[in-house]
Amino acid sequence: MPRDNMTSLVQKIARQAFITFKNPPAFGDKVFCENQSKLSSLLTEMRAAELQIAPRKVEGSPASVAHSPPVTYMHICETDAFSMGVFLLKNGTSIPLHDHPGMYGMVKVIYGKVRISSYDRVDKHSEAAGDPHFSPPVLPFQRDALRRSIRRSVGEYTDESSPCILSPQKHNLHQIDAVDGPTAFLDILAPPYDPDDGRDCHYYKVLTPVSEVVGKKPDSQEQRETWLLEIPQPSDFWCGGEPYPGPEVSL
Numbered sequence: 699m700p701r702d703n704m705t706s707l708v709q710k711i712a713r714q715a716f717i718t719f720k721n722p723p724a725f726g727d728k729v730f731c732e733n734q735s736k737l738s739s740l741l742t743e744m745r746a747a748e749l750q751i752a753p754r755k756v757e758g759s760p761a762s763v764a765h766s767p768p769v770t771y772m773h774i775c776e777t778d779a780f781s782m783g784v785f786l787l788k789n790g791t792s793i794p795l796h797d798h799p800g801m802y803g804m805v806k807v808i809y810g811k812v813r814i815s816s817y818d819r820v821d822k823h824s825e826a827a828g829d830p831h832f833s834p835p836v837l838p839f840q841r842d843a844l845r846r847s848i849r850r851s852v853g854e855y856t857d858e859s860s861p862c863i864l865s866p867q868k869h870n871l872h873q874i875d876a877v878d879g880p881t882a883f884l885d886i887l888a889p890p891y892d893p894d895d896g897r898d899c900h901y902y903k904v905l906t907p908v909s910e911v912v913g914k915k916p917d918s919q920e921q922r923e924t925w926l927l928e929i930p931q932p933s934d935f936w937c938g939g940e941p942y943p944g945p946e947v948s949l
């Protein structure tokens with residue numbers, strides 16, 4: 699059998715992710731776009747069985763799971779160029795709205811269904827353009843934590859879907875909700891989070907301007923300007939760890 703047919707899909711994905719992200723990609727770079735497209739095609743084939751992960755069922759009584767983490771992570775591999783692992787979300791849970799500063803990312807559902815709501819940050823220079831009022835009001839000390847953004851898209855993804863892709867400029871902030879039961883997705887981040895290198899994860903809350911509360915019809919378009927408030931990690935969200943059972947990956 700030719701060697702490539704024996705190579706697991708996750709190993710091929712890791713190798714292609716390394717090729718894609720080993721050099722800091724320039725925006726619009728043709729070679730980078732081609733490599734990213736190859737990576738996306740490989741990811742589209744990925745299913746839970748390839749990683750030897752059995753799709754989880756809805757758990758029993760809520761009391762029995764009250765103290766277990768709503769979300770767990772299986773680490774697969776990490777290099778300076780990218781990290782890869784699997785997030786598993788229990789029924790009814792979410793990964794709250796968060797960012798990936800200066801990073802690329804790819805999310806590929808391997809079982810179940812997720813809803814991904816994504817946002818772009820708007821250039822800091824335009825933050826002085828308005829002085830919005832919110833309900834409930836933002837307190838004076840919170841003003842520095844306000845971030846102007848655009849709601850870019852809301853979409854549902856299953857294991858049949860292509861990966862959802864984010865870049866430093868587009869779809870960089872997102873919230874991921876489990877829909878209709880437990881779900882899991884393979885996650886690639888490039889470069890990995892590194893607080894010492896300016897890539898820490900921040901959490902946000904979507905604010906509602908007073909104009910919408912008092913009845914001004916919100917823009918019906920999918921994409922619209924939104925204000926986000928940077929917040930501490932929500933207390934009902936934390937991520938546990940569990941061992942990765944799938945094929946070994948080496949780079």
Ligand SMILES: [Fe+2]
Nearest residue numbers: 796798803872
């Ligand atoms: Fe994320």
